[in-house]
Amino acid sequence: MKGNMGNMMKQMQKMQKKMMKAQDELHEMTFEASAGGGMVTVYANGKKEITDIQIKEEVIDPDDAEMLQDLILTATNDVLKQIDDKTNDTMGQFTKGLNMPGMF
DSSP, X not given: OHHHHHHHHHHHHHHHHHHXXXXXXXXXXXXXXXXXXXXXXXXXXXXXXEEEEEEOGGGOOTTOHHXXXXXXXXXXXXXHHHHHHHHHHHHHHHHTTOOOTTOO
């Protein structure tokens, strides 16, 4: 029994190291999303930090700020969804088959 417990602990430590490595790799990734046919592009890292926003000059209309706001919101929400999807795909491999509430 004691040997099984030690072996299980080693397996858990191994899985934890793999999870941490996968999470680090996710945090280093760059994600991008565009709206308005590329008029607005939002860039973010895997930590959900917006790192850059590119806005094409021709979409800047002082009389229609609402359109520009909508494009920025659309691109931002899309890039955040991409990060969530990638995180779930990547980290989900570690919790498959485990019924552990609160895990990713």
